[in-house]
Amino acid sequence: xxxxxxxxxxxxxxxxxxxxxxxxxxxxxxxxxxxxxxxxxxxxxxxxxxxxxxxxxxxxxxxxxxxxxxxxxxxxxxxxxxxxxxxxxxxxxxxxxxxxxxxxxxxxxxxxxxxxxxxxxxxxxxxxxxxxxxxxxxxxxxxxxxxxxxxxxxxxxxxxxxxxxxxxxxxxxxxxxxxxxxxxxxxxxxxxxxxxxxxxxxxxxxxxxxxxxxxxxxxxxxxxxxxxxxxxxxxxxxxxxxxxxxxxxxxxxxxxxxxxxxxxxxxxxxxxxxxxxxxxxxxxxxxxxxxxxxxxx
Numbered sequence: 001x002x003x004x005x006x007x008x009x010x011x012x013x014x015x016x017x018x019x020x021x022x023x024x025x026x027x028x029x030x031x032x033x034x035x036x037x038x039x040x041x042x043x044x045x046x047x048x049x050x051x052x053x054x055x056x057x058x059x060x061x062x063x064x065x066x067x068x069x070x071x072x073x074x075x076x077x078x079x080x081x082x083x084x085x086x087x088x089x090x091x092x093x094x095x096x097x098x099x100x101x102x103x104x105x106x107x108x109x110x111x112x113x114x115x116x117x118x119x120x121x122x123x124x125x126x127x128x129x130x131x132x133x134x135x136x137x138x139x140x141x142x143x144x145x146x147x148x149x150x151x152x153x154x155x156x157x158x159x160x161x162x163x164x165x166x167x168x169x170x171x172x173x174x175x176x177x178x179x180x181x182x183x184x185x186x187x188x189x190x191x192x193x194x195x196x197x198x199x200x201x202x203x204x205x206x207x208x209x210x211x212x213x214x215x216x217x218x219x220x221x222x223x224x225x226x227x228x229x230x231x232x233x234x235x236x237x238x239x240x241x242x243x244x245x246x247x248x249x250x251x252x253x254x255x256x257x258x259x260x261x262x263x264x265x266x267x268x269x270x271x272x273x274x275x276x277x278x279x280x281x282x283x284x285x286x287x288x289x290x291x292x293x294x295x296x297x
Contacts, residue, residue: 020291022234024050025221025247026280028061028071029202030240031257034276037070044074046281049288051076058082058224060217062202062209062243064128064171065096066145072096084128085200085243086220087171087211098130102220103169104197104212106157111196112189112210113153116175119192120185125153126174139176173197173210182206186242200243209243218246236287238272238280239264255283 026032034040047057059071059081065088068081072092075081079093089100109127116123126135126148134149134156135141141148149156157170177185185206189199198211225235233252239245240257245267248254256265258274265271272279 020287020294021055021236021253022230023056023058023225023228023236024284025058025060025217025235025237025251027217027239027241027244027247028059028063030259030275031238031244032059032275032280033070039071039074040278040281042278043281046278046284046288047074048076050284053288053291055287056228056230058221060086060221060237060247062217064088064133065090065098066132068092068096080224082217082220082224084171085202085209085211086215086217088130089220089224100220100223101130101169101171102212102215103171104173104210104215106167106170108196108212109157109170109173109210110154112173112175112193112199113157115193115196116189119188120177120180122177122179124176125156126176127153127156127170128172128174129168129170131168135174139174171211175208175210177206180206200245202241202243216246217243218250221247222250236283238283239268240275255279 032039032043050057056077059075061083062085063083065083068083075092079091080099081090081092083090087102088098091097091099113125124136124138126133126139132147133145134151136153137150175189182201182205186201186208189208193199197213198215199208201208232250235251237247237251237254239248240260242261242263245263248264248267254268255270255272256268257272257279272283
């Protein structure tokens with residue numbers, strides 16, 4: 001979803017030839033998914049056609065692994081997805097098993113909490129773990145996670161959890177404010193706490209997503225590509241919100257959705273139509289059509 005809600009059309013479509021990539025990296029909410037959280041039949045067909053053509057598809061999302069059921073049936077081949085803004089790589093073919101975790105150190109998370117409480121009084125927090133989410137009583141509740149624990153962030157981030165295997169890794173710290181505008185809150189948080197962690201946002205509300213220093217969709221995608229011998233110029237990426245900016249800047253070819261945030265439009269090398277008009281599928285279809293035309297020439 002864009003900054004002002006749903007968008008159903010855009011003034012621009014991709015211009016010029018699109019190189020055949022080795023990998024397509026796409027955000028989910030506001031990008032691949034329609035506003036009703038569905039994957040359209042056209043998009044399902046485009047993803048399958050790309051994989052059949054030998055192009056790997058990676059879903060790269062801020063969502064936690066447990067919210068990946070909506071696309072689990074559409075991951076082919078490798079079965080991997082990058083979740084929690086790069087903090088986790090999960091295998092959707094193996095029951096959302098964690099393949100790699102790039103955790104936010106609890107000491108860094110506590111420093112962020114302290115800094116934001118001082119810089120933006122009224123901020124409430126949630127802690128996203130590999131095992132689920134817990135949040136403060138003032139934090140907007142996650143209706144998809146009824147089993148979440150409630151406590152102050154400082155308590156939720158305590159290392160001492162008793163006997164056993166130790167505390168679960170922290171994937172993200174979430175910070176919400178009910179009065180500060182979204183982009184203003186992001187700028188304030190980066191100024192006050194950017195020394196401790198990577199801070200971004202993907203919600204149209206004033207909800208920040210805080211990861212370990214250097215952890216982003218882009219950096220984890222780069223690691224996955226390096227393992228496969230894939231260079232940035234062989235990647236086509238899609239996104240709509242500030243948490244996609246680094247990924248779109250890193251990829252050799254990138255598209256901002258028609259409903260994208262202005263920072264995303266500035267970062268991308270091209271534009272496609274809105275998520276509700278299957279903007280990702282449109283580009284994939286064009287890539288495959290141009291590839292076929294070159295082979296037939």
